[in-house]
Amino acid sequence: MALRKKLLTLESMNQSVRGAKVPILGSLTIRAAEIQREIQEGIHKPFTQLTPCFFGDMQAMGHKPFTFLRQVASLCTYPELLESDQFPEDTKTRAQAILKNLDDGSVGSYNPRYIAQILPPKIASFIQRRDNGVPSNPRNVIVSSGASQAVLSVLSLIVNGEEELKTGILLPVPYYPLYMDTIALSGAVMVPYYMDEDCGWTINVNSIQKSLPAARKHCNLKVLCVINPGNPTGHVLTRDNITALIHLAAEENLLIFADEVYQANVFGPGAVFHSFKKVLYEMGPKYSEQVQLVSINSISKGISGECGFRAGYIEFVNIDPAVFEVLYLLKSFNVPPVIGSLMLEVLLDPPQPGDPSYETFLREKQTLLNNLAEKARITEEILNQAPGIHCNPILGALYAFPRVSIPDRAIRLAQDRGLEPDDLYCHALLEDTGIVLCSGNGFGQAPGTYHFRITLLHPIDELKSILQKITHFHARFMAEYS
Template sequence: MATGKRLLNLETMNQAVLNVKVPILGSVSARAVEIQKEINQGIIKPFGNVTKCHFGDQQAMGHKPRTFLRQVAALCTYPDMLDTDHFAEDAKHRAREILKNLDNGSVGSYNPNFINLVMPLKIAKFIEQRDGGVPSHPRDIIVTGGIAKAILNILALVVNEEEPLKTGIVVPMPHYPLYSDAIALFGATKVEYVLDEERGWAVNVDRIRESLRTARKHCNPKVLCVINPGNPTGHVLSRDTLEEIIRLAVEENLLLFADEVYQENIFAPGSVFHSLKKVLFEMGPEYSEQVQLVSIYSISKGISGECGLRSGYIEFVNVEQAVFRHFDILKSFDIPSIIAVLALEVLVDPPQPGDPSYEIFQAETQNSLSSQLKKARLAEEILNRAPGIHCGPIQGALYAFPRIQIPERAVRLAQERGQAPDVLFCHLLLEETGIVLVDGTSFGQEKGTYHFRISLLHPLEELKSILEKIVEFHGKFLHEYS
C-alpha cells in the first residue's frame, strides 16, 4: 500500500477554490453561530438571541408566501386535494393545466418537456408583456435551478483559458459577493467600476471607461455586469444611464449581463424599473441587432421571496444558437426542482383581473411593497440622524448600505487583528448586541470608506429597535476609539 501524503490537501487541491470566500458566511456569521450555541448552552450574553440581518431571506423574517402560488404548488404535489373545497377555483384550474403537462402528471418525475418546452413559452410571454411588446423568443430562454448556478454556467461559457490574456469580467463596486467568488473560481479577472455614492450610487460611464483602459493592460474584458436594482445599494438605474451603458457596450465590444432579480422590489415613488432589453430594442436596430445581452430573473427575491425553492430563468439576446446549444449542455448539470419551476410558472403568469385569486394576489403584492417602503424610510431616518453614519436614498431591493465613520484608533486595532475596519465594527457590534450585519468590505467599497449591509426584512417595530441599537452602539464606538 502506498504511503506518504494524502492525494487531496491544501497544496494539491484546485487553487482557485481557495480564493472563494463566501463573505456573507464569513467570520461574523460564523461567530454568530457560535454565540447562539453558547446562549443555548446557558451562557449569559447582553442580549437574548442572535438577530440575523445579513440575509435577504424574506420568509425567514416572517413574510408570508403568495397564497395562490402555494395553493397551486400544493395541489400539484398532492392532486387528491383537487376534489376538496379548500382552494380557490382558479388555483385548481391552474393546477389541472400544469398536471396535464407533467410526465405522468407527477412532480416526482424530471419533467424535461415542461421545463424546456412549456416554461420558455410562458416566460417569453411574460417578458413581452413586461417590455411593452418587445419580442421574446422561447428558443432563447433557459429555465435554471437558481441564479447562482446560472451565473456560474454563463461564466463557464465566456471564460476562455486558451487565450493569452485572462478574461475580464466588469462588475460594479459595491456588488453582491457571488460575482467575486464566481470570477475567482473560473480564474478570470475582476474589473471593478465604482458607483457614485454621493449621487445615490449612480453609474458613471466614464468611470467604466477608465476601468476598461486600465484593465486592458493585463486582461481581456468581455462582460459588463449591470445589477439593477442594486444589491447591496438599493439604487435603481435611470433609462438615460441604461442607454449610456448600451452605447458603451457597442464602443467597447462587451457582452452585457443584466442581473435584474430585484426588478419587482421597487417601492420608492418615482422610481421605475426599465429592463436593459427593453431599452436596447427601443434604441433601434443599430443597437438591438448588435449588442449581445444575457439577463437573469429569480423567484428567491421579487414579490415571492421563495429562497427555499431554487428557480429562475436566463434570456439570451443576439447569441448564436450554436453557442446557445452548448449552454444547453451545461444546463444539464443544473436540473431545477419541478416544484420550484411551478412557483416560477405562477410568477410569470399570475392571476388576471376577474380571476378569484386576483384581488388577494394584488393585495399581497402591494402590502409587501408598501411595507418595504416604510422600512426603507425608517432606515434612512434613523441612520441619517446619527453622527458618523450616512445612508443614501433606498429605491429598491431589500437592504440599506450606509457609510459609517471609523476612528483611526479603531482602524489601527483592526490592522493589528488582521481585519478590515468594518469587519472589526461588525464583530464588536455582534458581541455587544447580537446583531449580525455584513461588512462593506465583502461587497467592495472606495478606499477609505466603510459600510455595512443590513437587510430590511424584520417587522417594522423590530427593525426600528435594531436600527436604534446599531446607532447607539456606533455612538459609543466613536466615543471609545476617538
C-alpha cells in the first residue's frame, strides 16, 4: 500500500489550538523542573529548595478549607456520617436538604435536575442579596464547571466563524492568560486596552473609545471584557469606572463580559466591590434594559479556594434565553461536578447569625481577609523600598503585579537569547534564589514596561523573606547590568 500523507500534523492541525500558550510560566516551567532534579541529584545551588510564588491555588499553598463547606460536603458524600455526633446540627440540616434534591440521594449520580433546576434559583437568590434587591431571574443562570469552562462556553456562543470579519474581544492589559488562550482557541482576535498603571490600574474609557475605529477595520468588535477585582493587578474598580464602562458598551453596542470571580476578595482600604449587574440596574432602564451583560463567579477563587472541585455560575442579562440555552446542549459533554456544585450552593448561602457554625465561618473568613490585607501592605512596603521596583496598592484578589526597571544591557542580552527582558529577569532570579515568579509578558503589559506577578498566599513571615530576597536580587541585577 502506498504511503499517504499523514492527516494530523503540526501544519495540518487546528492553528487556533497551536496559538494557545498555557502554561503561563513558559520556559521557566522547564528550567524549574530541571533545577528540582538537580537539587535531588545533589548538585550545589545557592538555595536548598524551590519557592513557587506564581499561582493562586490557595489550598496548595497551605490554606485550610472552610470548615462548614467541607463538613457539609463530607456528610453529602457519606450520609452515614449524619448519625455522628461530631458534626454541628446546622451542617446536618444543610446536608439533608441537599441530599433530598439529589437523584436517589447520591452525589455519584449525574443529577441533571439538581444542577439545571434546583441550583439556579439558589444562585439567583444570592445575586439578589448581593446586589441589594436587584432582581435575578433563575432562568438566566447556568451552573458551570468553574470559571475557565464558563469563559470557553460564553465565547463559543459569541464567536461566529461564518462572518466575514473575525470576532473582536476587547481585553484589558494586563489580563489573565486564560483569556488570550481562549480567544485563540475560539478563532477570535484580541483587541487590547491598556489599564493606567500610573493611576492605580484604572481604566481610561476615552482612550478605549479612540482606539475602536482602527480595530473595527480588521474585526467585528462584540465584547468588552473586564476583570474585577483584577488578576494579576489586584485593583478593584470604582463605581464611577464601572459606570463609564457601561456607557461605553451602550454607545458602542458591546456585550460586557464581567469576570467577577474574586468579588469576595476585597480587602484594601476604602475598596468596595460593585457588581456590573447592580450598577447597570442603578443606571436606569435606558441601560438596564438594553446593555447585554454576562458575568461569572467560581468557588475556585474568592474566599473558598476550592480549585479542585470545579464549580461556578454564569448569569446572562438582556440576552434571549433561547441563545444561552444552547449551552445546555454543550454542557451535556461537560457536566459540572456534583460535589463542587453543592459546595457552590453552600458557599453562596453560608451560616447565619445564631447558627452553630456561624462564629467559626465568620472567624475563618475574616482571618483570611485580614491576612490578605496585611500581606498586601507588606508586599507594597517592601517592594517599594527597592529602587527600580514599583508596586501599586493591592486592593483585592490574590496577587501583586509590580513594575521592575531592567537596564538596557540586560534588555539587549535578552534579545540576543531570544527572551523577553522580564523572562531574563525571572530566570536570573530563579537561578539565584530558587524563587519562581511569573514574568509580566505572560499577562500583557504596556510597551517598554516590565513586571512580574507574585502571589500573596505564603505565610506572612515567609512572604517577608521572599520579598526581601527579591529586592536584594534586584539590587545585584541592577548593579551587574547597569
